[in-house]
Amino acid sequence: MARFAVAFCLVLGALFAFELSPPGQAAVRPWTSLVASASAGMIREIDGTARAYGNTVSDTKTGFAVSIEAGCNGVEAMIVLLAGMLAFPASWRQKLAGIVVGVLAVQLLNLVRIVSLFYLGQWSPSAFEWAHLYVWQALIMLDVLIVWLVWMRWVTRAKAQ
Amino acid sequence: MGDPREGAVRISPVWQFVLRAFAWLPLCFAAWYFAADWYARPLGWIARFLVSLDGQGLVTSLEFGNRVIVFVTRLEIHEGVRTGVLTPEVSALVYTFGLPLFLALMLASKASWRRILLGVAVLLPFEAWSVAFDALTQIAIRSGFEVTVRSGYSAWGREVLALGYQLGALIFPTVAPIITWGFLERRFIAEKLAGSVSS
Numbered sequence: 001m002a003r004f005a006v007a008f009c010l011v012l013g014a015l016f017a018f019e020l021s022p023p024g025q026a027a028v029r030p031w032t033s034l035v036a037s038a039s040a041g042m043i044r045e046i047d048g049t050a051r052a053y054g055n056t057v058s059d060t061k062t063g064f065a066v067s068i069e070a071g072c073n074g075v076e077a078m079i080v081l082l083a084g085m086l087a088f089p090a091s092w093r094q095k096l097a098g099i100v101v102g103v104l105a106v107q108l109l110n111l112v113r114i115v116s117l118f119y120l121g122q123w124s125p126s127a128f129e130w131a132h133l134y135v136w137q138a139l140i141m142l143d144v145l146i147v148w149l150v151w152m153r154w155v156t157r158a159k160a161q
Numbered sequence: 162m163g164d165p166r167e168g169a170v171r172i173s174p175v176w177q178f179v180l181r182a183f184a185w186l187p188l189c190f191a192a193w194y195f196a197a198d199w200y201a202r203p204l205g206w207i208a209r210f211l212v213s214l215d216g217q218g219l220v221t222s223l224e225f226g227n228r229v230i231v232f233v234t235r236l237e238i239h240e241g242v243r244t245g246v247l248t249p250e251v252s253a254l255v256y257t258f259g260l261p262l263f264l265a266l267m268l269a270s271k272a273s274w275r276r277i278l279l280g281v282a283v284l285l286p287f288e289a290w291s292v293a294f295d296a297l298t299q300i301a302i303r304s305g306f307e308v309t310v311r312s313g314y315s316a317w318g319r320e321v322l323a324l325g326y327q328l329g330a331l332i333f334p335t336v337a338p339i340i341t342w343g344f345l346e347r348r349f350i351a352e353k354l355a356g357s358v359s360s
Binding site for chain 1 (some may be wrong): 165173175178179182183185186191255258260261262266324327328330331332334336337338339344347348351353354355
């Protein structure tokens with residue numbers, strides 16, 4: 001447990017430091033644009049009125065727009081998940097499988113978050129604020145925890161067998 | 162007579178735990194929101210202590226109201242003929258949304274009240290860090306050139322504040338509740354969720 005906790009904090013710190021560094025930011029910016037494009041694509045599938053410019057998703061009819069900033073692009077959630085999986089004693093094959101499935105799960109839910117916020121913002125600013133600042137933040141972290149727990153159970157049971 | 166449990170759907174302990182956490186989450190969010198004015202007090206006091214560690218004595222007092230912590234500073238600001246003091250405000254909700262998540266996780270793992278209170282006490286300094294660095298960046302970075310100069314922070318000091326703010330805004334509010342729950346409930350995780358001892 002102590003070894004896992006120390007390894008988790010070290011990996012988390014290293015990944016977070018990399019995210020804030022110039023090369024990390026050079027990777028995060030296009031990633032955020034990709035998230036914006038994917039969100040606009042999902043919205044277009046629903047009612048066909050969204051467009052993405054850089055990290056902004058806008059409604060072409062109403063002009064309403066949401067900007068995807070740090071904390072909303074799912075990068076921090078992925079960092080926490082990566083740290084949890086890399087620090088846990090498991091084979092590299094298990095870690096890789098967990099990271100691929102986990103990142104997909106986190107990013108899919110993050111897309112649902114952005115699309116839901118896009119519609120909530122046009123319906124009620126106070127509902128948008130609540131969902132954006134509090135509820136979705138907690139749900140994304142709960143998603144990370146669920147993915148990690150399911151993966152950790154799979155790893156532990158595989159080891160026991 | 163056959164076993165009544167025969168044919169029943171068996172849910173894994175992880176999903177039982179997740180369902181319990183989801184059931185507790187709305188109640189915990191409501192409790193957190195309505196208790197925010199009280200919770201803001203210890204949060205503000207610890208944040209003020211953290212701000213005071215810079216040794217500059219920028220904050221002279223705190224004010225509370227409507228789920229907001231107001232840091233009253235000694236820095237004068239001038240607007241035309243009017244003069245006032247800078248009073249950065251920080252919401253008591255923005256950096257504490259992890260608290261209802263932590264409470265829901267603890268209740269879902271059927272933790273004792275003593276442990277829950279211990280966890281809340283562990284989380285407070287992390288939340289206060291976020292509040293303190295928000296207030297400090299408002300003072301030293303986000304209130305205009307004149308205030309930035311009079312705040313006394315060097316360029317290097319402002320870099321440290323910006324890093325502390327990033328840590329307090331992006332990492333602590335989300336990670337601290339999960340780590341605190343994981344540490345306090347490590348036995349529950351190992352015995353019930355990992356399935357290494359029993360499941």
